Amino acid sequence: MIRAEDISKRYGAVQALEGVSLDLRPGEVVALVGDNGAGKSTLVKAISGVISPDSGEITIDERPVRIGNPHDAQALGISTVYQDLALCENLDVVANLFLGSERRRWSVLSHIRMERATRDLLTQLDVRIRDIRVPVAMLSGGQRQSVAIARALIGEPKLVILDEPTAALGVEQTAQVLGLIRRLRDRGLAVLLISHNLADVRAVSDRVVVLRLGRNAGEFRTADASQESIVAAITGAAA
Amino acid sequence: MSATTVHPTRKPYSPKQAVERMRRGDLGAWPVVGGLIAIAVVFGSLNEHFLSPENLTNLALQMAATGTISLGIIMVLLLGEIDLAAGSVSGLCAVIMTIMNVRHGWNPLLAIVVAVAAGAAIGLLHGLLFTRIRMPSFVVTLAGLIGWQGLLLFLLGEGGTINLPFDGFVAKLSDTWLPPWLAWTLAVALVGAYGGSLLLGRRLRLAADLPVGPAYWAVVRAGFLAVVLAAAVAVLQADRGVPLLLVIFAALVVLLDLVLRHTTFGRWMYAVGGNAEAARRAGINVTRIRVLAFVLSGSLAAFGGILAASRLSAVNQSSGGSDMLLMAIAAAVIGGTSLFGGRGRTYAALLGILVIQSITNGMLLLNVDSSVRYMVTASVLALAVAIDSLARRGSTP
Ligand SMILES: Nc1ncnc2c1ncn2[C@@H]1O[C@H](COP(=O)(O)OP(=O)(O)O)[C@@H](O)[C@H]1O
Ligand SMILES: [Mg+2]
Numbered sequence: 001m002i003r004a005e006d007i008s009k010r011y012g013a014v015q016a017l018e019g020v021s022l023d024l025r026p027g028e029v030v031a032l033v034g035d036n037g038a039g040k041s042t043l044v045k046a047i048s049g050v051i052s053p054d055s056g057e058i059t060i061d062e063r064p065v066r067i068g069n070p071h072d073a074q075a076l077g078i079s080t081v082y083q084d085l086a087l088c089e090n091l092d093v094v095a096n097l098f099l100g101s102e103r104r105r106w107s108v109l110s111h112i113r114m115e116r117a118t119r120d121l122l123t124q125l126d127v128r129i130r131d132i133r134v135p136v137a138m139l140s141g142g143q144r145q146s147v148a149i150a151r152a153l154i155g156e157p158k159l160v161i162l163d164e165p166t167a168a169l170g171v172e173q174t175a176q177v178l179g180l181i182r183r184l185r186d187r188g189l190a191v192l193l194i195s196h197n198l199a200d201v202r203a204v205s206d207r208v209v210v211l212r213l214g215r216n217a218g219e220f221r222t223a224d225a226s227q228e229s230i231v232a233a234i235t236g237a238a239a
Numbered sequence: 240m241s242a243t244t245v246h247p248t249r250k251p252y253s254p255k256q257a258v259e260r261m262r263r264g265d266l267g268a269w270p271v272v273g274g275l276i277a278i279a280v281v282f283g284s285l286n287e288h289f290l291s292p293e294n295l296t297n298l299a300l301q302m303a304a305t306g307t308i309s310l311g312i313i314m315v316l317l318l319g320e321i322d323l324a325a326g327s328v329s330g331l332c333a334v335i336m337t338i339m340n341v342r343h344g345w346n347p348l349l350a351i352v353v354a355v356a357a358g359a360a361i362g363l364l365h366g367l368l369f370t371r372i373r374m375p376s377f378v379v380t381l382a383g384l385i386g387w388q389g390l391l392l393f394l395l396g397e398g399g400t401i402n403l404p405f406d407g408f409v410a411k412l413s414d415t416w417l418p419p420w421l422a423w424t425l426a427v428a429l430v431g432a433y434g435g436s437l438l439l440g441r442r443l444r445l446a447a448d449l450p451v452g453p454a455y456w457a458v459v460r461a462g463f464l465a466v467v468l469a470a471a472v473a474v475l476q477a478d479r480g481v482p483l484l485l486v487i488f489a490a491l492v493v494l495l496d497l498v499l500r501h502t503t504f505g506r507w508m509y510a511v512g513g514n515a516e517a518a519r520r521a522g523i524n525v526t527r528i529r530v531l532a533f534v535l536s537g538s539l540a541a542f543g544g545i546l547a548a549s550r551l552s553a554v555n556q557s558s559g560g561s562d563m564l565l566m567a568i569a570a571a572v573i574g575g576t577s578l579f580g581g582r583g584r585t586y587a588a589l590l591g592i593l594v595i596q597s598i599t600n601g602m603l604l605l606n607v608d609s610s611v612r613y614m615v616t617a618s619v620l621a622l623a624v625a626i627d628s629l630a631r632r633g634s635t636p
Binding site: 074088089095101111 | 443502503509510513521
């Protein structure tokens, strides 16, 4: 289990996070919601090593860990899919999936091993791409998002963080990506989903964590919570 | 493996998808090959000498130096950067090599190694100014264009020309011809290696249960290479033989292509050229790749300069000057290297320089005035850049 405890972060005069805590368990999708400026991105950055919090602790299976940079986070099994996809559009699916962690012997690429692994992974995730050897630029938005998510799985992570994965997608492609998120959970991964879209959140998450003005403002089991109570927690209106 | 196992095969593109690829500017080498055929037909019918073995051999000799510089330019173009200093660096390093060899009596091979190392060091300097100080590569290398030209003039001093002995090692480089048996053996070996690697790759893919194309396709491709090589060797053999210079240039093209496509370094070059931020987040040392690209560009420019000096048997104040740089850049772009980074192969240098050099050569044969020659070359370059720009627009959704 990955736990962020009592995380605080100040930017100049702005207290972006103040004593925020978050639990993430294997096989569970947690949705992180909140208004603009609530501190969602800052919390995610602290967990993925992009920033270091002023105070607070991150533990993995009860053991405190130090996450000083994104590389530390990856080594600990925390993988992040950024909102801007961070794919190389000129490279094909295989090359993108293994970018920076190419299978190789000395410096020579093992094309066949990587393509085999890519096909296996995409099949398991039920991602359908007709030709995985064309540049990613030629794929649809949903397919590209799926590639970006599959890419996060290459290092066999424990936790996958998804920042607004459906923001730029149409209805059908959103459904594709939500299906993919469910399959990540079924693989036993912990998934942290940041989303503005409450319909998506309700469709795919097990638990909803609400941030408001840099503090924890409520936590719901998705199955039991009404849309109104979540919205009330986000806006701070009395429920 | 049982005979009943059905392996998935890669389906060919439907016409609709083929058109879509074309609309996105994913034309591969076809426009260039078409252009070459057009050039051969036009100039061949206007002047019977154009397609003669003697002239085609001269063409091969003229290509090697600028083509090598163009290879270096491709290394930086792949990153979406530019090296405007390549021409000056080629001249300067040729002068360094000549001074070491002729004035100081160094062993010619050592002089060549030192000159190429000097080119690498200059590339390193450009790369560091670009990555550390974050000067735009355009400005760094524009300063290099003028500065290294200045150093060349300074080193040449009063005389302005240094001759290389005609029977020396360096001059011999461009006056060495493969004996027929060696040329044919080389051609056969190349076709065998190419066909063999295709078939081996196919078997390995089958063993890993990956989709493959039909087996005859490997044979067709190897056969195509065999025809091209046989034609080239036969034509060159009808004159003085296959020039060593052409073999050196072609070997560099093939070697660098293998490096770009099959090593992590090559993969990261394309990644940085495609999306530097994505490459950085993937843990790739973007700065190192960028510096290495400039080092390669400087080294290849130096080597190209040495080949040019070998052809001329001399270096002088215009070594690496005049239109050499523009020809090298134009060749890279005409051959299909994108100015926007991330797209292109080293064969662009070979095809592009073939186009440019044969247009130049053809117009020289027809006694076309140099004013017209410049305008035609410029038009071809503009056309290639236009195709590149349209392709980029097509591929950004
Ligand atoms: N790099 C930064 N410098 C200064 N203030 C920042 C920075 N990043 C975030 N903030 C501030 O911290 C607060 C939380 O921001 P953020 O975590 O991006 O919220 P969210 O992602 O929920 O919209 C906001 O008030 C924002 O302006
Ligand atoms: Mg945000």
